[in-house]
Amino acid sequence: MDDKYDVVELAVERTVGIKVTFADNYSAEIDLMTLRLICPCAMCRSLRERGKAAWPQSEASQKLSILDAQFHGSWGVNITWSDGHNAGIYTFExxxxxAESYLQVKRTDL
Structure with a gap:
């Protein structure tokens, strides 16, 4: 695997998002809403493909936070959300x- 995708630090701020630092010293902060909306699980991907929002769901709490984050080996992290969702594994790639595409677009929109 390319060093570009090796994570050396991942900090979780439960009400803000995550800060991830890669082996090549590239780091990025990804906010809660972005993380939840891009959830990579099959259910959320299917909703997005049909033009529906993965979050918020009507039965879910509207206040979003990270309840837990668990590493999956050396290749990803699973996030448990305050809305009860926990199916997505966010690979480091x-x-x-x-961080490189969406967040760059977001920065230029400011």
């Missing part, structure tokens, strides 16, 4: 791609 996926987080890097989000």
């Amino acid at each position: 996926f987080l890097r791609e989000i």
Whole structure:
């Protein structure tokens, strides 16, 4: 695996988001809403493909936070959300791609 995708630090701020630092010293902060909306699980991907929002769901609490985050080996992290969702595994490659593409677009929109 390319060092570009090796995570050396991942900090979780439960009400803010995550900060991830890669082996090549690239780091990014990804906010809660972005993380939840891009959940990589099959259910959320299917909803997005049909033009529906993965969050918020009508039965879910509207206040979003991270309840727990667990590493999956050396390749990803699973997040348990305050809305009860916990099916998505965010691979480090996926987080890097989000940091480099989506967040760059977000910065230029400011």
